[in-house]
Amino acid sequence: MTNIKDVAREAGVSVATVSRTFSGSTPVSEPVRERVIQTARRLGYRPNALARSLRGEGTKTLGLVIPNILNPFFTTVARAVENAAWDEGYSIMLGNTGEDVVKEARYLEDLLQRQIDGLIISPVRSDSGHLRSLVEEVPVILLDRTAQGVEAPVVRADGRRAVGELVEYLASLGHERLAVISGPRATVSGDERLSTFVEVARRKGLSVPPEYVRVGDFQRESGARAMRELLDLDELPSAVFVSNNRMAFGALREIRARGLSIPEDLSFASFDDVGWFDLLDPPVTAIAQPVVQLGTAAAGMLTKLLAGERVESVIFDAELVVRGSCAAPPKRSGRDRSRESA
Known part of the structure; x- marks a missing residue:
C-alpha cells in the first residue's frame, strides 16, 4: 500500500510538503503541487480520509454504494441514510451497482478519487477482493451484507x-x-x-x-x-x-x-x-x-467513526x-x- 513517504520520495519533496499539498493548510508553489499530485496519482496514493476528517479537513461527503436502487428495501435505506447524514452536516454520493462486481469496483474507485470522507456499502459478493484494502483508505460501514476479510462495523437485520x-x-x-x-x-x-x-x-x-x-x-x-x-x-x-x-x-x-x-x-x-x-x-x-432504522444506524455509525469514536456492529431482528x-x-x-x- 502506497503511503505519504513513498510519494515524497518519488516527487523529491518532504513529507510535510506532500501533506500541505493535500491539506491546503499552507501555500505550496504550483509546480511543486502539480508534481506531487501527478506522483500521487501514478502511485495510486490517496490521503487517508479519517485523518483528514480528524483535522477538520474532510469534504463532508459520504459515499453510499447499494446493489439495486429499484429494490424498495435499498430505496428506503438510501433515503434514511441521506436524512441522517444530512442532519450531521454530510451530503451523499450514491452508487448503484446492479449486483455487478465490476461496476461496484468502478464506483469505489471513483468515490475514493472524489475524496469522500467515509463509505457505506452493501457488497455484491462477500468474497470480493477489492473490498479488503478499502478500510485502509476510508472509514467503512457494511450495510445489510458482510464481506470476508473486511474489518469494518456491520449494520444488518438477522432474519x-x-x-x-x-x-x-x-x-x-x-x-x-x-x-x-x-x-x-x-x-x-x-x-x-x-x-x-x-x-x-x-x-x-x-x-x-x-x-x-x-x-x-x-x-x-x-x-x-x-x-x-x-x-x-x-x-x-x-x-x-x-x-x-x-x-x-x-x-x-x-x-x-x-x-x-x-x-x-x-x-x-x-x-x-x-x-x-x-x-x-x-x-x-x-x-x-427495520429498514429505516438500518439506514439511520449506518449513517450514525459512520459519522461516529469520522469523529474518532469506537463503533461496534449493530444487528436488528427481522419480524414475521x-x-x-x-x-x-x-x-x-x-x-x-x-x-x-x-
Whole structure:
C-alpha cells in the first residue's frame, strides 16, 4: 500500500510538503503541487480520509454504494441514510451497482478519487477482493451484507429467527413439501436465509429436496425463472418462500400467468415486506426488516467513526408478518388444478 513517504520520495519533496499539498493548510508553489499530485496519482496514493476528517479537513461527503436502487428495501435505506447524514452536516454520493462486481469496483474507485470522507456499502459478493484494502483508505460501514476479510462495523437485520418462525407456521398449517427461491449464496443474506429455511424445515421433518431449492440473483427475472422451474415439476411444492421482494414480484407474476391461485393452490411468503404486499389479494405473508432504522444506524455509525469514536456492529431482528397468502395445503396439487383449468 502506497503511503505519504513513498510519494515524497518519488516527487523529491518532504513529507510535510506532500501533506500541505493535500491539506491546503499552507501555500505550496504550483509546480511543486502539480508534481506531487501527478506522483500521487501514478502511485495510486490517496490521503487517508479519517485523518483528514480528524483535522477538520474532510469534504463532508459520504459515499453510499447499494446493489439495486429499484429494490424498495435499498430505496428506503438510501433515503434514511441521506436524512441522517444530512442532519450531521454530510451530503451523499450514491452508487448503484446492479449486483455487478465490476461496476461496484468502478464506483469505489471513483468515490475514493472524489475524496469522500467515509463509505457505506452493501457488497455484491462477500468474497470480493477489492473490498479488503478499502478500510485502509476510508472509514467503512457494511450495510445489510458482510464481506470476508473486511474489518469494518456491520449494520444488518438477522432474519434467522423470523425465517424459522415462518417454517414453523407453515408446518402448523399442515405443509410438508416446501420450496425456496434463494438469493446468491455468495451473499450472507442469501446464504443465511436459505440455510436457515432448509435446516429448520428438516428439523421439523419437512421435505426440502434439491429440486425444490432454486437460486436467483435477487432480481425480478430470476424469481420468475425459478418459479417457472418449480411449477414445471411433476410434484409441486405446497408452499414457496422467496428470499427477497424483487424475486417475489417475478414469482408472483409467473404464478398468475399459470392461472394458479394463492393460497388455494400454493402458499406464498417473501423475505422483505414492501408497501404493496398488503394491497394484494390476498396480502402477502412477509418477513419485515427495520429498514429505516438500518439506514439511520449506518449513517450514525459512520459519522461516529469520522469523529474518532469506537463503533461496534449493530444487528436488528427481522419480524414475521402473517397475512393471507398462506393457508392449509390443497388436497390436490396445484399442477392438477392448472391442468383442469387449461
